[in-house]
Amino acid sequence: MIEKVGHSEFSVNEKGFYGQFGGAFIPEMLYPNVKELEDNYLRILNSEKFQTEFRGLLKDYVGRPSPLYFAKRLSEKYGAQIYLKREDLNHTGAHKVNNTIGQILLAKELGKTRIIAETGAGQHGVATATVCALMNMECVVYMGAVDIVRQEPNVKRMLMLGAKVVPAESGSKTLKDATNEAIRDWINNPVDTHYIIGSVVGPHPYPDLVARLQSVISEEIKWQLQEKIGRDYPDVVVACVGGGSNAAGAFYHFLDNKKVQLVAVEAAGLGVNTDKTAATTARGTEGVIHASRTILMQTEDGQIVEPHSISAGLDYPGIGPIHAHLFKSERGTFVSATDDESVEAGFELCRLEGIIPALESAHALAYLKKAKFKKDDVVVVNLSGRGDKDLATYIKYFDQEKK
Amino acid sequence: MNRLDSLFQKKKNNILSIFITAGFPKLNDTASIVKQLQASGADFIELGIPFSDPLADGPVIQDSSTVALANGMTLKLLLQQLREIRKEVNIPILLMGYINPVLQYGIEKFAKDASEAGADGIIIPDLPMQQYLEEYKSTFDQYNLKNIFLVTPQTTEERIRYIDTNSNSFIYLVSSSSTTGKKTGIDGAEDYLSRIQKMNLKSATVVGFNISNRDSFQKACKYANGAIIGSAFVKAVSNSNDVAQSTKTFVDSILN
Numbered sequence: 001m002i003e004k005v006g007h008s009e010f011s012v013n014e015k016g017f018y019g020q021f022g023g024a025f026i027p028e029m030l031y032p033n034v035k036e037l038e039d040n041y042l043r044i045l046n047s048e049k050f051q052t053e054f055r056g057l058l059k060d061y062v063g064r065p066s067p068l069y070f071a072k073r074l075s076e077k078y079g080a081q082i083y084l085k086r087e088d089l090n091h092t093g094a095h096k097v098n099n100t101i102g103q104i105l106l107a108k109e110l111g112k113t114r115i116i117a118e119t120g121a122g123q124h125g126v127a128t129a130t131v132c133a134l135m136n137m138e139c140v141v142y143m144g145a146v147d148i149v150r151q152e153p154n155v156k157r158m159l160m161l162g163a164k165v166v167p168a169e170s171g172s173k174t175l176k177d178a179t180n181e182a183i184r185d186w187i188n189n190p191v192d193t194h195y196i197i198g199s200v201v202g203p204h205p206y207p208d209l210v211a212r213l214q215s216v217i218s219e220e221i222k223w224q225l226q227e228k229i230g231r232d233y234p235d236v237v238v239a240c241v242g243g244g245s246n247a248a249g250a251f252y253h254f255l256d257n258k259k260v261q262l263v264a265v266e267a268a269g270l271g272v273n274t275d276k277t278a279a280t281t282a283r284g285t286e287g288v289i290h291a292s293r294t295i296l297m298q299t300e301d302g303q304i305v306e307p308h309s310i311s312a313g314l315d316y317p318g319i320g321p322i323h324a325h326l327f328k329s330e331r332g333t334f335v336s337a338t339d340d341e342s343v344e345a346g347f348e349l350c351r352l353e354g355i356i357p358a359l360e361s362a363h364a365l366a367y368l369k370k371a372k373f374k375k376d377d378v379v380v381v382n383l384s385g386r387g388d389k390d391l392a393t394y395i396k397y398f399d400q401e402k403k
Numbered sequence: 404m405n406r407l408d409s410l411f412q413k414k415k416n417n418i419l420s421i422f423i424t425a426g427f428p429k430l431n432d433t434a435s436i437v438k439q440l441q442a443s444g445a446d447f448i449e450l451g452i453p454f455s456d457p458l459a460d461g462p463v464i465q466d467s468s469t470v471a472l473a474n475g476m477t478l479k480l481l482l483q484q485l486r487e488i489r490k491e492v493n494i495p496i497l498l499m500g501y502i503n504p505v506l507q508y509g510i511e512k513f514a515k516d517a518s519e520a521g522a523d524g525i526i527i528p529d530l531p532m533q534q535y536l537e538e539y540k541s542t543f544d545q546y547n548l549k550n551i552f553l554v555t556p557q558t559t560e561e562r563i564r565y566i567d568t569n570s571n572s573f574i575y576l577v578s579s580s581s582t583t584g585k586k587t588g589i590d591g592a593e594d595y596l597s598r599i600q601k602m603n604l605k606s607a608t609v610v611g612f613n614i615s616n617r618d619s620f621q622k623a624c625k626y627a628n629g630a631i632i633g634s635a636f637v638k639a640v641s642n643s644n645d646v647a648q649s650t651k652t653f654v655d656s657i658l659n
């Protein structure tokens with residue numbers, strides 16, 4: 001069951017805030033939609049009907065539980081007990097589907113007939129198009145015009161699955177603009193439409209909703225570790241953070257266990273001290289993005305800055321409010337990895353373990369090189385997705401390396 | 404006395420408000436536009452604070468924001484320009500924008516500087532009422548800045564009453580569930596507008612979104628104290644070589 005954890009200092013409070021972060025900074029036009037969701041999500045998520053369907057689909061359709069794999073050669077190299085949580089083995093190739101399965105069931109229960117979503121890399125778009133095909137629902141995915149070009153295979157996958165892909169032509173034409181367009185669509189379609197947001201971002205209750213749906217990751221890690229090492233928690237959990245949904249899911253059941261170090265790896269792009277970066281906590285300040293008070297990259301005048309990362313899934317100028325809170329309260333350890341460090345870590349996993357990771361997940365792996373572990377430290381790295389979608393980028397680096 | 408209060412005391416019908424993004428189409432056009440709006444008979448003005456990510460706006464106002472930012476407009480410069488404009492303009496001026504630039508400027512400093520520059524109120528669509536009441540109201544009140552709430556066709560009667568109770572100026576009736584400039588005209592909004600008219604709210608009401616010409620302005624004024632024109636006006640000055648003349652032509656077409 002999805003637990004109610006409203007009592008934890010790291011879960012959302014009744015006003016929709018994590019500490020000082022979160023809330024629902026929405027225009028009045030969105031108030032009824034968001035209120036409907038807020039009034040119903042816990043009741044639906046905790047209902048037996050939802051749980052039966054959700055668990056059933058996660059098992060038979062997604063292929064859960066995802067394995068917790070002891071990476072022997074990686075462990076030898078870094079002098080620790082390193083486990084990989086294999087979200088890459090999920091149907092559609094990433095953790096994103098845990099959320100879209102849950103939200104489509106929620107949408108059905110709310111009587112919605114039309115689904116909208118935003119996507120950057122296309123992973124969340126594909127996961128949304130997939131569940132819409134499964135549930136026979138109309139699906140519209142907003143994607144930045146720039147991303148449509150750089151992530152073409154995923155655009156084709158969404159089309160094959162029956163979704164309509166709408167280019168976001170405003171602003172910088174990437175993920176933040178796709179999110180703006182999805183929110184505008186929701187303003188214009190307040191009655192029949194559910195917005196499946198792809199990360200722990202957006203107005204309350206989305207960050208909590210998505211975190212709960214992704215919490216299956218740490219729920220499994222707990223009993224898998226119990227089976228393997230006779231203890232139901234690791235010393236360290238490492239995950240990459242774009243908006244922060246895979247990290248929130250991997251941290252969730254360890255938030256209150258202070259013995260577990262929670263490491264969030266942001267995308268440094270060309271470096272945290274360059275203007276081509278997506279390292280939000282390193283470079284950001286407090287403000288409001290996509291209706292949530294959090295930390296974001298912005299100018300002195302409060303204009304939102306376009307980030308850069310080699311990984312389209314981490315190319316977002318904010319982080320979810322739960323992570324802003326983990327950062328500010330120092331419960332989380334926030335670090336970053338550059339484009340180069342991450343690609344290198346990706347190649348290393350290929351050669352040591354025979355697994356091609358998503359570029360996003362490669363950022364989490366890049367932390368291993370920077371960390372100082374003790375020999376028997378149990379470290380779980382959340383391998384949020386597989387690298388098929390990133391082959392073109394990897395090959396480009398590979399060819400350069402050979403020269 | 405707050406200029407908005409005086410206006411709504413004096414005038415009960417056919418109040419015309421015009422929205423323009425500050426720093427658009429050229430960085431220094433705002434003063435000419437605002438002066439001409441007053442000369443042509445607009446009753447109050449909404450001055451848009453340009454923002455990189457205007458969630459509630461359609462393409463016309465989005466583009467005007469992008470252009471204004473590229474022109475170099477900032478909130479600081481906007482307030483400087485407003486101070487100059489106030490030397491010649493005495494109709495009410497509201498600042499309309501998103502919460503993030505205001506937070507970044509600093510709430511207290513913003514309220515003080517905006518008030519001193521001559522603003523009479525603010526419309527911040529993504530500052531929800533609850534947050535405003537809990538965190539910001541006392542600051543805005545201290546500087547005599549009115550905060551304008553929005554109501555939409557989806558807003559429940561109970562919530563409209565709640566908004567009316569907490570409002571200290573007019574209520575902005577959004578004509579349809581949409582972003583700005585999505586439709587032309589307010590056909591289809593009559594039932595909603597007359598429903599609100601019959602509620603006999605204590606606050607004055609002004610209709611906005613999708614008012615684009617004399618016809619839709621007059622229709623809206625049947626149900627409310629006035630109406631606001633945004634996207635249609637922004638479009639009218641967007642390619643203009645003489646913004647004062649374009650402004651005059653536009654306002655004349657609404658009022659005469």
Ligand SMILES: Cc1ncc(COP(=O)(O)O)c(C=O)c1O
Nearest residue numbers: 242243244245246313360384385
């Ligand atoms: C494989 C993978 N990992 C991570 C992310 C980043 O999202 P989040 O931070 O919400 O987990 C994405 C987003 O597209 C992704 O595809």
